[in-house]
Amino acid sequence: MCLSAAFSSLKSSKLISWRTTGALQQTLAGCIELTGKTLHSGKVSTVKISPGFAGEGRFFEFQSKLIPASIDFAQESPLCTTLCKDGYRVRTVEHLLSALEAKGIDNCKIQIQSSDSVDTEVEVPIFDGSASAWVEAIEQVGRKEALDHCGNNAEKLAPYLNEPLHVSRNDSFVVAFPSLKVRITCGIDFPKVPAIGCQWFSLAADDSYEKHIACSRTFCVYEEVEHMRNAGLIKGGSLDNAIVCSASKGWLNPPLRFHDEPCRHKVLDLIGDLSLFARSGSQGFPVAHVVSFKMLQELKLHPPGGSLELICCEPSFFLNTMLAYEQTV
DSSP: OOHHHHHHHHHHSSSEEEEEEEEEOEEESSOEEEEEEOSSSOOEEEEEEEEOOTTSOEEEEETTEEEESSGGGEEOOTTSOEEEETTEEEEOOHHHHHHHHHTTOOBEEEEEEESSTTOSEEEOOOTTSSSHHHHHHHHHHOEEEOOOTTSOOOEEEEEEEOSOEEEEETTEEEEEEEOSSOEEEEEEEETTSTTTEEEEEEEETTSOHHHHTTTOOOEEEGGGHHHHHHTTOOTTOOTTSSEEEETTTEESSOOOSSTTHHHHHHHHHHHHHHGGGOOTTSOOSOBEEEEEEEEOOSOOSSOGGGOOOOOSSOOOHHHHHHHHHHTTO
16 A cells, blocks of 8 residues: 555545635745754754745755655655655655645745765754744745746645545544635644643634744653664754653653644644645645544553554654555545
């Protein structure tokens, strides 16, 4: 089973129809370049984002290889969203793509370089664990109408959900309902981690992404940190780029930016993941009410067979559940 096949099922079904938004496609008004440490490899990478042509959409350039920011190239990976093409991988793309989608940057070229010139895998910098650095950089350069190679503009389309969709896996689910506008509702329940507990947060299309979502940081459970590092993950993780919660002692690096910051961060990630539905410079996030829920019933400190099922920071859960959906169609 592959994610591209799952997406093809949606594209060929009657679930989605593409309609005009009444707006024109946009791009950056200038270039952005940021350098920072990465979460999982711990290496330093540099990202340069340049204006793009209308109809080209968002795409990465790594080692002279072009990798579209599309679900057709999404690959399942633990604790982050990864794009892969011809053996080259770009990891932890969700925060950057979330900011680009929310700020209406439909077309752009994202060049990314690792500190090691021979790497076939690179990771987007984590910064403080939120999307704030990207949002601030986008706002500094601004945006403009995107033109194609012939100098023509292009209308922006959006995927509209025509009928309800439900996908579940274990204690998690995503359900989407047809709606006249975008709305996102996320819930998490960590009964074994009382300081997190059960949280819900909902965001409407006309709510401020910058105010309510962009500055929410990734989080993890302290008791799972050692196992994640033994699995080769979060080598660059620290109290400066994540909020860490202990099941017994509570938050280790307060204060939180919101009392429900973990749940808001799930909204941030979901926007980034769903941005991968974009095509040809059109909107990625579907016009629907999308509801996502994840429960952590127990701390998986010693998973059987050495498998890894840690969902505390950076889960690309929607992409994973698309696999389950494919098996039902």
